[in-house]
Structures are given as structure tokens and as C-alpha cells.
Amino acid sequence: MAEDPVEHLIALLARIPGLGRRSARRAALRMLADPSRLMLPLAAALEAAAAAVRPCSVCGNLDAADPCRICADTRRERGLLCVVEGVADLWALERGGAYRGLYHVLGGVLSPLGGVGPEQLAVEGLLARVAAGGVEEVILALPATVEGATTAHYLSDRLAGSGVNVTRLAQGVPIGGALDVLDDGTLAAALRARRPA
Amino acid sequence: MPVEWQAPAVVLSARPYGEGAALVTLLTEAYGRHAGLAKGGASRAQAALWQAGNLVEARWLARLPEQLGALAGELVHATAALAMEDPLALALLSSATALAEAALPEREAHPAVFCGLVSILARLVQGPEEVFADLVRWEALLLAELGYGLDLSACAATGETRDLTHVSPRSGRAVSMRAAVHYLDRLLVLPPFLLQEGDPGEPQDWLAGLRLTGHFLEKRLFAATHRALPDARQRLQDRLAAIVEGGG
Numbered sequence: 001m002a003e004d005p006v007e008h009l010i011a012l013l014a015r016i017p018g019l020g021r022r023s024a025r026r027a028a029l030r031m032l033a034d035p036s037r038l039m040l041p042l043a044a045a046l047e048a049a050a051a052a053v054r055p056c057s058v059c060g061n062l063d064a065a066d067p068c069r070i071c072a073d074t075r076r077e078r079g080l081l082c083v084v085e086g087v088a089d090l091w092a093l094e095r096g097g098a099y100r101g102l103y104h105v106l107g108g109v110l111s112p113l114g115g116v117g118p119e120q121l122a123v124e125g126l127l128a129r130v131a132a133g134g135v136e137e138v139i140l141a142l143p144a145t146v147e148g149a150t151t152a153h154y155l156s157d158r159l160a161g162s163g164v165n166v167t168r169l170a171q172g173v174p175i176g177g178a179l180d181v182l183d184d185g186t187l188a189a190a191l192r193a194r195r196p197a
Numbered sequence: 198m199p200v201e202w203q204a205p206a207v208v209l210s211a212r213p214y215g216e217g218a219a220l221v222t223l224l225t226e227a228y229g230r231h232a233g234l235a236k237g238g239a240s241r242a243q244a245a246l247w248q249a250g251n252l253v254e255a256r257w258l259a260r261l262p263e264q265l266g267a268l269a270g271e272l273v274h275a276t277a278a279l280a281m282e283d284p285l286a287l288a289l290l291s292s293a294t295a296l297a298e299a300a301l302p303e304r305e306a307h308p309a310v311f312c313g314l315v316s317i318l319a320r321l322v323q324g325p326e327e328v329f330a331d332l333v334r335w336e337a338l339l340l341a342e343l344g345y346g347l348d349l350s351a352c353a354a355t356g357e358t359r360d361l362t363h364v365s366p367r368s369g370r371a372v373s374m375r376a377a378v379h380y381l382d383r384l385l386v387l388p389p390f391l392l393q394e395g396d397p398g399e400p401q402d403w404l405a406g407l408r409l410t411g412h413f414l415e416k417r418l419f420a421a422t423h424r425a426l427p428d429a430r431q432r433l434q435d436r437l438a439a440i441v442e443g444g445g
Contacts, residue, residue: 018216112427112429145248145277146248146250149281153287157284184275185251185272185277185279186245188279189282
């Protein structure tokens with residue numbers, strides 16, 4: 001017996017991060033109420049993105065062009081290379097608008113438990129980009145977790161002797177953050193990273 | 198009837214589970230290595246809590262003892278955050294937690310292993326050099342607790358109790374310099390601090406100690422279950438070797 005298309009739609013929507021089965025059902029109902037305005041354009045957009053979007057062969061960003069629009073942008077500061085764990089982090093930095101250099105997406109962080117070693121990450125690609133010349137500073141914008149910090153130290157070791165300046169993002173009090181609600185670890189990191197006022 | 202406990206614990210690992218939860222493994226004194234599901238454990242609010250190496254006050258609750266159960270916790274000592282800036286301290290923390298996670302059987306109490314690990318992690322903020330000798334002693338204790346203890350009381354060949362300088366890679370028993378002299382290339386170096394409680398040792402001694410315990414961890418403990426030494430343990434040894442051999 002063929003599967004009910006509505007149930008099939010709900011099951012597919014429920015796989016999307018942020019949507020459980022209940023939310024998927026609501027989304028499906030809303031789309032089915034107006035298929036020509038909500039559903040068909042969405043289906044066309046999904047198909048077009050699936051066909052066109054690929055990881056950039058230079059930095060690992062997701063884009064319809066290869067090299068991606070960031071790598072191809074000649075107005076970017078090409079001496080700055082920001083290393084991020086994933087594309088979501090790259091997009092977050094782009095949303096911030098404070099960074100105008102290039103990126104390198106590692107594709108994860110070192111995780112012994114998850115079976116992720118250096119060979120599973122885009123480390124060799126990073127080293128090749130640095131060795132090719134033109135990079136003056138590598139910014140390690142990796143998560144402030146044990147795994148992220150381990151990866152940062154590993155990359156720092158691998159980049160030692162390459163002649164580039166290797167830096168990391170600061171850790172501390174977030175904008176608008178009150179001290180009494182910060183966790184002890186963040187407070188300790190903020191104290192350690194204090195600077196002249 | 199629900200079962201629950203509340204106890205001080207060391208976070209050994211936390212893996213994302215679903216969208217916001219985390220599958221957390223802890224080490225406790227009375228309940229051993231114990232896993233549980235931390236709801237919201239991978240969320241922004243809780244991610245800092247469930248970092249490997251952190252000391253927490255944990256509460257575990259389940260309907261039946263054999264269930265995974267739910268975990269909640271409160272931070273006692275933010276070891277991970279304090280160690281993150283120092284590559285050697287972070288490598289030490291990662292090695293110790295990965296080793297405890299991989300080596301200890303689940304829900305089997307090993308109070309001495311727990312207390313030893315807590316002592317190391319609590320003092321790690323003073324610098325890795327302050328706890329390195331104790332880490333090697335802790336690894337030897339871990340081997341002993343799991344049935345692969347080293348016998349450093351007397352020379353395996355002569356029975357001497359003084360001048361013990363090496364360990365047999367086969368038996369795990371100490372060998373005196375007099376007996377070892379013709380087999381130096383086949384024996385493991387016994388660092389003096391392992392024979393003297395309180396001796397902090399030197400970096401080259403720590404490296405010899407890591408090579409000694411690493412040999413038995415790899416060949417006895419992990420080989421018995423066809424597993425390799427955790428990567429984090431190997432990385433610690435490599436990092437220390439680079440420091441010792443590079444003179445830094």
C-alpha cells in the first residue's frame with residue numbers, strides 16, 4: 001500500500017533540526033492550506049539548492065559558486081584567514097560583519113570519542129593554503145570547549161614555523177552580560193584575559 | 198519506585214544527543230563510571246557545565262536502576278575552562294578523562310581511582326608540572342585496580358629492594374640496575390618518583406613514567422579487549438616528548 005503523502009511529508013519535515021513531529025505537522029498543515037504560494041516555491045527552492053550548492057573547494061563554505069563568493073571577493077583582506085569548525089560558524093561571523101578576511105572550514109573538531117582525528121578534518125588543506133603564501137594571520141575561531149581548545153592547540157603546533165601569526169578569539173564577558181549570571185569557567189577565563197582599562 | 202543518587206563527580210565525556218540533550222559520562226566515588234542523559238546538556242546554558250574534567254555535584258534519577266536515567270548537575274570546579282589556555286594542562290586533562298572513560302567498567306566503584314583523579318584535576322590550575330608525577334602514579338593505580346598492577350617492591354631477578362631502575366615489560370616487576378645491566382634495551386625505565394611518594398620528578402622522569410604505564414595500558418589493559426590506547430593519551434605523551442626532547 002502506498003504511503004500517505006501527508007504522513008510522508010510530516011515524517012520528512014520532522015527530520016529537520018528544530019522541528020519535532022508536532023511542529024512538522026503544523027508546518028505541513030500550513031503549507032497544504034496554500035500549496036501554490038507556500039509549497040511549490042519551497043519545493044522548487046529545495047530542488048534548486050540541492051542541485052547547485054556545493055562545498056567550496058578552497059574554504060569549505062557552502063555556495064552555488066566554486067570558489068565561493070567570499071573566496072572570490074577581491075575586496076576581502078586576503079592576509080587574514082579565519083578557521084572555523086563548521087559553515088554555521090562562518091555564517092555567524094558573516095552576520096556579525098566585523099570580519100572581512102577569508103575563511104577555512106575545518107569540518108569538525110578533534111574528538112577521540114567521536115572518532116574524529118586530524119585526518120578527518122580539513123587540516124592539510126589549511127596547511128597548504130598557508131604554505132601557498134599571502135596569509136599573514138590565522139585566526140582560530142573554534143569552540144570554547146575541551147575539544148575545540150585541543151584542536152586549536154593542535155593547529156597552533158602544526159602552524160608553528162610557517163611564519164604566520166596564529167591568534168585565537170578572546171573568551172570572557174558577553175556584551176550585555178551581568179557577572180553574577182556567568183558560569184565560573186567564563187568568569188575565570190575573563191579574569192585571566194583581563195587587559196589595561 | 199524511582200532510584201536516584203546525588204554525589205560529587207568528574208565529567209568524563211559529553212556527547213550531543215538529539216538537538217539539545219547530551220549523553221554524559223561521569224566518574225563518582227560510590228557508583229563508579231556512570232552515564233546519564235542531561236536534558237538540555239548541549240544547550241548554551243549547560244554546555245559549559247558538562248565539559249570533560251569539570252568537577253560537579255551530580256544528581257541521577259531513573260525509574261529503574263538499569264535505565265540510562267536523567268542527570269542534572271551543578272558546577273563545583275571549572276577545571277576545563279582553567280586548563281584550556283595551557284596546551285600541556287589540557288592534554289593532561291583530556292588524557293586522564295579519556296583513559297578513565299575507556300578503561301573503567303561501568304557502574305563499578307573504584308574509590309581510589311576517583312579520589313586520585315579529583316586530586317589531580319583540582320590541582321591542575323597550579324600548572325601541569327605540579328600534578329604530572331601524580332598522573333603517572335594514578336595510571337599505575339588504575340592498572341592495579343583493574344588487575345594489571347606493577348610490582349615495584351623488589352627486583353624480579355635478585356630480590357633486591359634497593360637500586361630499582363627498570364621494569365620488565367613482560368611481568369611488570371621491578372629490576373635492579375645490577376640485574377638490568379645486560380638488558381637495558383629491552384627493559385622499561387622506572388622513574389625514581391614512582392618509588393617515592395611526594396617526589397615531583399622531572400619532565401624526563403614523567404616521560405619515562407608515561408612510557409612505562411602506557412606500555413602496560415596498551416599491551417595488557419586495552420589489548421585484552423582489542424582496543425587501542427585512547428588518542429588523547431597518546432597525544433599527551435607526544436606533547437611531553439616534544440617538550441623534553443626539544444628542551445622546552
